[in-house]
Amino acid sequence: MTNGAGVEAPTLVVEYTAPLRTAGAAGTGWIVPITAAETKDAETASPWQAASAADLCIAARYEDSDHKDREPAIAWGDADPQATHNAIAWAFPPALDRKRRIDWGTAVPKDNGDYGVAWIMNPAFRDKMPDLPWYSTNLYGAVYDDEAARRALQNTDSATTVTLFGSGEPFDVEAPTDVLLRFGYQVPDRPSVPHDVTTRITARQATERDNRRRLPWGDGESVWRNYNLPYPVEDNNVPNPNDPAEQPEIRVVYLTMNTLQIIDVETSTPLKIQDVRISLDIDSLSWQFSGTLHGAGSLALVRPDGAGMKDISVTINTHAWVFTIERYTSDEQFPTHKFQISGVSRTQYMAAPFAPSRSYTNAIATTAAQAATAELQNTGFTLSWPTGGARDLPDWPIPIGALSFRDKSPAQVVAQIVKTAGGVMVPTADADEWKIQPRYPVPPWDWAGAAPDAIIYIGMVRSRSAQYEPAPAFDGCYVSGVNQGVAVEVQRQGSGGLNPMPDIYEELITDPQAAIYRGIAELSATGNKVVETLKIIIPELGAAPGVIKPGQIVQVQHDNPAEDYKALCLSVSLAAKKAGGAEVYQSVTLERDA
Amino acid sequence: MSTRNPWLKFRRLLQGEGRTVVTVDTNNGDGTSNVSTRQGASIKVKGESVTAGNKAMIEGGELRYEVPNLSTSVVEV
Numbered sequence: 001m002t003n004g005a006g007v008e009a010p011t012l013v014v015e016y017t018a019p020l021r022t023a024g025a026a027g028t029g030w031i032v033p034i035t036a037a038e039t040k041d042a043e044t045a046s047p048w049q050a051a052s053a054a055d056l057c058i059a060a061r062y063e064d065s066d067h068k069d070r071e072p073a074i075a076w077g078d079a080d081p082q083a084t085h086n087a088i089a090w091a092f093p094p095a096l097d098r099k100r101r102i103d104w105g106t107a108v109p110k111d112n113g114d115y116g117v118a119w120i121m122n123p124a125f126r127d128k129m130p131d132l133p134w135y136s137t138n139l140y141g142a143v144y145d146d147e148a149a150r151r152a153l154q155n156t157d158s159a160t161t162v163t164l165f166g167s168g169e170p171f172d173v174e175a176p177t178d179v180l181l182r183f184g185y186q187v188p189d190r191p192s193v194p195h196d197v198t199t200r201i202t203a204r205q206a207t208e209r210d211n212r213r214r215l216p217w218g219d220g221e222s223v224w225r226n227y228n229l230p231y232p233v234e235d236n237n238v239p240n241p242n243d244p245a246e247q248p249e250i251r252v253v254y255l256t257m258n259t260l261q262i263i264d265v266e267t268s269t270p271l272k273i274q275d276v277r278i279s280l281d282i283d284s285l286s287w288q289f290s291g292t293l294h295g296a297g298s299l300a301l302v303r304p305d306g307a308g309m310k311d312i313s314v315t316i317n318t319h320a321w322v323f324t325i326e327r328y329t330s331d332e333q334f335p336t337h338k339f340q341i342s343g344v345s346r347t348q349y350m351a352a353p354f355a356p357s358r359s360y361t362n363a364i365a366t367t368a369a370q371a372a373t374a375e376l377q378n379t380g381f382t383l384s385w386p387t388g389g390a391r392d393l394p395d396w397p398i399p400i401g402a403l404s405f406r407d408k409s410p411a412q413v414v415a416q417i418v419k420t421a422g423g424v425m426v427p428t429a430d431a432d433e434w435k436i437q438p439r440y441p442v443p444p445w446d447w448a449g450a451a452p453d454a455i456i457y458i459g460m461v462r463s464r465s466a467q468y469e470p471a472p473a474f475d476g477c478y479v480s481g482v483n484q485g486v487a488v489e490v491q492r493q494g495s496g497g498l499n500p501m502p503d504i505y506e507e508l509i510t511d512p513q514a515a516i517y518r519g520i521a522e523l524s525a526t527g528n529k530v531v532e533t534l535k536i537i538i539p540e541l542g543a544a545p546g547v548i549k550p551g552q553i554v555q556v557q558h559d560n561p562a563e564d565y566k567a568l569c570l571s572v573s574l575a576a577k578k579a580g581g582a583e584v585y586q587s588v589t590l591e592r593d594a
Numbered sequence: 595m596s597t598r599n600p601w602l603k604f605r606r607l608l609q610g611e612g613r614t615v616v617t618v619d620t621n622n623g624d625g626t627s628n629v630s631t632r633q634g635a636s637i638k639v640k641g642e643s644v645t646a647g648n649k650a651m652i653e654g655g656e657l658r659y660e661v662p663n664l665s666t667s668v669v670e671v
Contacts, residue, residue, distance in 0.1 A: 283599035443671065469596055478632065480615065480664055482651065487666040497668070503632065505613055505651070512667065520671050525595035571598040591596045 012036070138191040150185040245555070246544035248457045256540050258317055258584040260576045262291075264301045265311035265322065271298050273341070274577065276314065278321060281571035281589075282439065282550035285411050286427050287345035289314070289323040292338050299339050303328055311346070313430070316576060316584055318542040320430040322346060347427040347434060350381050351411040360413075361404040368514070369395040371403055372417045372436070375410040383414065384428070385436040393423040393438045396511035402484055403508060420508040422521025426551050437551055438517060440524040440568060444593050445492075447566040452555035454545040454569075456536055462585060466532040468594060473527035476500035477519040485510035490519025501526060528594035532567065535587045538574070548572050548588045556590070567592035613653045615661055618644045627657055 014034065164171040164179065173179055262271045273291040280287045289312075293299055302310045302325045309324045325343040349355060362371065369385045376383060387395040405413055411425075418425055418436055425434040442450040476497025480487035482505050491497035501522060509515045534556070538547060548554055552569045567590035576584045597603060616629035621642040629650065630636050641657030644650035651658045 281598040283597050283602050480666075482615075482661055484662065485664060487664040489666060489668045491668060491670050493670045500633075502612055503614055505615065512669070516669050516671065519669070522595075523671065529596050531596050570596060589598055 136191050138193045141191070141193045143193050143195055144190060146185070146187055153185065245452045245455050248455055248460065248539070248544040248557075250457050250459065252459070254460060254537055254539075256317075256537055256584075258538070258540065258576070259315070260584065261313075261315040263313050265313050267301060269298075269301055271302065271312060273298075273312075276316075276576040277573065278314065278316075279571065279573040280427065280550055282424050282426070282569070284427075285351060285415065285425055285434070286348040287321060287323065287429060288342070289321070289325075289344065290340065290342040293328070293341050294336075294338050296337065296339075299328060299330075299341075302341060309343070312343070316547075316574060317538045317540050319538070319547045322430045324348070345427050345429065346432050347381065347411070349432075350376065350379065350409065350414075352409045355379075355409045355411065357407045357409045357412075359406040359408075361401055362398060363400065365400050366398050366403070367395050368398055368417050368421070368508070369436075371398060372414045375413045379410065381410075381432040381434075383434055383436055391438070391441040393418065393421055393436055394513045394517060396421065396514040398508065398510050399484060402481075402510050417508060420506045420518065421514040422518040424551055426549060429547075439521045439551065441551065442553055443520050443524045444527075444568075445524075447553065447593075450553060450566065452566055453552035454548050455555045455557050456534065456545055456548070456588070458556060458558045460536045460539075460545075462535040462537065464532060464534045466530050469529045469531055470594075471526060471528060472499075472501075474499050474501035474523060477522045478503040479509055479515040479518045479522075480505050481509040481515075482507050486512050486515060488512050488515035488519065490516055490523065492523060530592050530594045531570065532590045532592060533587055534590065535585050538584050538586050547574065547586060554588065554590055565592055611652075611655055613651055613658075615649055616652055618646050618648055618650050618657070620646050629657070 162181075164173070260276065262273045262276070263269060264271055272294045274294070276289070276291040278287060278289050293302065302312055304310065304326060309326055311322055311324050314321045314323060322345065323343040324346050325341050326348075327343075328339045328341040330339045331337075366374075369383075369387060372385065373383050385395070386392045403417070405416065408416070414434070415425060422439055423436055424439045425436060427434055441453070475492040475495035476499065477490045478487065478500060479490060480503065485507075486509065488509075489497060489500075504518065504522060506518070509518065539545070545554075548569050550569050550571055553566055554569050555564060555566045557564055569588055570591050571589040573587040573589075574584070575587070614631060616631050616637075616639075619628040619630055619636065621627050622638070623642070625642060626638050626640055627642050627644070627646075627650075628636060628638050629652070639652055639655060639657050644657055644660045649661045649663050651661050
């Protein structure tokens with residue numbers, strides 16, 4: 001036992017020794033220790049008392065429900081039997097088929113006798129004629145001529161002995177009428193011969209019947225090896241770009257009566273537009289136009305509507321443009337009522353969003369000009385891409401799979417092709433056309449001896465400004481294809497290409513021609529430049545130099561020829577202040593070597 | 595190249611490193627490769643997709659894809 005502190009309590013032990021004796025056994029003393037009995041289960045009282053009857057007070061909280069359905073009265077009375085007197089209008093059909101009598105008697109079983117075969121399996125050979133009078137066909141034999149054979153026999157005299165037998169004995173002919181002799185020809189049994197088999201061709205060369213006819217035209221002329229085409233071709237209306245430019249008229253004072261005509265193309269209605277500005281730069285694909293239009297009625301003619309954008313035609317000193325008006329803004333300040341309108345030349349229709357974009361990879365080999373022209377097929381827009389001249393952008397072959405693009409408009413594709421070889425697309429002013437040419441028709445190092453496309457006399461210049469644009473001068477350009485094609489290192493003559501510019505990689509460099517022209521364009525653009533803007537007049541009646549176009553080689557002519565220089569036209573901007581009015585100038589931006 | 599085109603001027607400002615064809619010398623195994631430019635300079639670029647000894651195109655300073663070895667010629671103009 002332990003107390004509360006867990007210390008062993010002292011225990012009283014009494015040992016009793018009693019000799020236990022067993023019969024027959026020696027006295028053995030067993031000592032059994034007797035300890036005080038421990039009280040184990042003294043508290044047997046159950047900790048639970050009798051449960052109280054808790055459920056006796058449960059009463060039903062619901063009373064009997066009312067009987068609602070005890071009145072089974074039906075709101076409808078008994079239905080009147082309506083169909084009681086309905087008699088069936090149809091009697092039973094007479095059994096018509098019972099009168100049918102079988103017209104055939106009872107079938108007689110014939111084959112049931114022992115189930116043997118009722119017919120003989122060994123019929124007589126009815127078709128067996130062992131003595132056939134004909135033989136197999138003689139396919140290649142000659143046709144028998146029985147008549148000839150008979151005649152031959154008749155005409156052959158041969159002794160014949162006729163022995164007459166009668167009743168087993170020799171017969172004596174006593175009267176001429178006793179014997180009737182008939183002679184005939186017995187056709188021998190022979191194989192049949194087809195009559196149509198012949199080994200001889202009966203067709204012969206037809207007889208010439210028309211040989212007396214005389215042809216109304218003379219002898220033909222072979223053009224096979226004649227390189228001079230025997231039929232005329234149209235004259236080439238494209239002026240030779242190497243022709244010298246028209247010399248402008250040199251005067252002390254230029255008196256110009258400018259004309260500006262603007263009409264709506266659809267209705268040919270003259271439009272009152274002032275402050276006309278027309279511009280184009282060498283890297284753009286369309287001319288830009290802006291102007292101030294007076295009158296809401298005029299605006300109704302040119303503003304875009306549900307039918308699309310409207311075209312206007314602008315003519316300045318006989319130089320014509322066609323623009324499509326794409327936006328306008330109004331100025332409602334009293335008393336004026338004018339609108340700012342702006343537009344682009346129609347070549348913009350070949351770019352997004354007007355033209356659909358498409359994806360394409362050339363499955364057959366083509367050329368650059370063909371691929372570019374194919375992009376504009378059936379659109380009404382054309383490319384003028386002369387390839388033969390010294391100042392033209394050359395055409396080059398494009399192998400299968402080299403031209404590949406995704407979601408590009410026709411203008412983008414043409415630009416990709418043209419710019420690969422260092423070309424530009426110059427939009428034509430009044431036609432749906434681009435003119436393709438190199439960006440530098442003549443590289444700057446050859447400008448000194450090159451014929452200019454236009455000549456500006458310094459006396460025509462109203463104002464001028466210049467900007468110096470420094471750039472590193474490279475003398476080598478590495479132009480390469482990417483996945484196929486060629487790689488060409490274009491170097492300035494004598495330089496060795498020791499100072500190359502960054503390499504150029506284009507997928508369409510598939511031919512050395514394209515690489516060389518691209519290299520020329522890149523090398524031409526390097527080095528220090530002076531960008532000069534000349535504000536010059538536009539001579540009337542289309543006189544020289546006319547409107548300078550971007551991409552032209554322009555010569556600025558001075559009274560002292562030593563001061564003359566040539567430059568590349570980068571952009572042109574025309575400004576006409578007033579319709580039919582006074583000032584019309586073009587601002588020509590020229591790039592010249594510093 | 596001088597231009598009056600505002601779009602081209604803007605694009606030239608944003609122009610990156612361009613693209614160059616190089617010869618892969620070694621793949622370093624850490625996502626970079628040692629390459630040699632056409633002029634002979636040796637540089638390290640990102641990307642190991644082209645095995646050593648082959649020509650590869652670098653776009654944006656990164657090894658992009660293998661390109662064939664095109665025949666090269668020199669032309670004086």
